[in-house]
Amino acid sequence: MNDPDLSHLFDKAxxxxxxxxxxxxxxxxxxxxxxxxxxxxxxxxxxxTLIWRAAAGMAAFVGLLAVWFILAQNPQATEDDLTAFWDxxxxxxxxxxxx
Amino acid sequence: xxxPVRGEAPDSSVRSPATxxxxxxxxxxxxxxxxxxxxxxxxxxVALYKTRVFATAAKYARNxxxxxxxxxxxxxxxxxxxxxxxxxxxxxxxxxxxxxxxCFDFLRRNRTRREKxxxxxxxxxxxxxxxxxxxxPEIVEETEALLEVRRAMTLLAPKERHVLTLLELEEKTVxxxxxxxxxxxxxxxxxAFRARQSLKxxxxxxxxxxxxxx
Numbered sequence: 636m637n638d639p640d641l642s643h644l645f646d647k648a649x650x651x652x653x654x655x656x657x658x659x660x661x662x663x664x665x666x667x668x669x670x671x672x673x674x675x676x677x678x679x680x681x682x683x684t685l686i687w688r689a690a691a692g693m694a695a696f697v698g699l700l701a702v703w704f705i706l707a708q709n710p711q712a713t714e715d716d717l718t719a720f721w722d723x724x725x726x727x728x729x730x731x732x733x734x
Numbered sequence: 735x736x737x738p739v740r741g742e743a744p745d746s747s748v749r750s751p752a753t754x755x756x757x758x759x760x761x762x763x764x765x766x767x768x769x770x771x772x773x774x775x776x777x778x779x780v781a782l783y784k785t786r787v788f789a790t791a792a793k794y795a796r797n798x799x800x801x802x803x804x805x806x807x808x809x810x811x812x813x814x815x816x817x818x819x820x821x822x823x824x825x826x827x828x829x830x831x832x833x834x835x836x837c838f839d840f841l842r843r844n845r846t847r848r849e850k851x852x853x854x855x856x857x858x859x860x861x862x863x864x865x866x867x868x869x870x871p872e873i874v875e876e877t878e879a880l881l882e883v884r885r886a887m888t889l890l891a892p893k894e895r896h897v898l899t900l901l902e903l904e905e906k907t908v909x910x911x912x913x914x915x916x917x918x919x920x921x922x923x924x925x926a927f928r929a930r931q932s933l934k935x936x937x938x939x940x941x942x943x944x945x946x947x948x
Contacts, residue, residue, distance in 0.1 A: 647879035669777035
């Protein structure tokens with residue numbers, strides 16, 4: 636098969652295609668389609684969307700929990716360090732040295 | 735999920751540039767209403783453009799179920815994406831660009847399945863004029879040509895099939911195909927060349943198979 640043959644085949648295919656009629660399928664399509672839109676809107680978000688939203692919410696919650704945990708740990712750690720430093724007696728030594 | 739496009743004020747810039755301000759296109763009011771979430775108005779747009787959408791989708795679907803599903807998919811995408819329609823081009827252009835992209839997605843999704851189904855083309859085989867050999871010889875011949883082209887095109891890679899459908903069956907120019915697909919013009923030309931080479935090979939193979947079966 637050469638290029639003109641293929642072009643000729645396409646010409647004939649286009650002619651046949653122009654006669655194709657989908658009136659039966661098109662009939663009432665907009666009614667079926669809008670009914671489907673209404674039904675989907677009434678059902679609310681799809682379960683998949685809800686799962687994604689829940690996952691995002693959960694991730695944000697875990698992130699906040701982690702931040703809070705770190706922030707809550709640090710003052711305690713600092714306080715523990717200061718207590719240990721005081722108990723070691725080094726502070727007394729430093730005070731004497733300074734005086 | 736179909737999220738209604740709500741909470742957006744009707745955009746006064748939504749108009750067809752092809753028509754002057756004083757005579758807005760017939761779909762202008764419907765587009766504005768649909769953008770604010772009016773499903774009935776969107777139904778009006780579906781009624782206006784369904785024939786064009788069905789004609790495009792029919793070049794990719796192989797039976798009536800696929801055709802209806804694909805048309806629905808296109809209009810659902812249009813409904814969801816209405817918020818992105820800025821009115822710089824006519825609504826029809828925007829919709830058809832979206833339709834072409836949805837058809838390409840459909841081709842890619844169904845590629846594996848359709849390679850096994852080259853013998854069935856229910857969309858054309860059922861009730862197409864000239865299909866049962868009745869009618870003027872040229873009509874019968876043209877219908878057979880359409881079936882042959884469609885059967886061979888199912889064997890092409892999605893990109894090749896897409897480019898040939900747009901160039902040869904929809905009779906778009908290279909520039910139009912480039913705009914619709916987002917490919918460069920050179921890319922379109924190269925793909926079309928390769929697609930035609932492959933198609934010729936597949937048509938010959940199908941003819942040989944048919945001859946040996948007869």
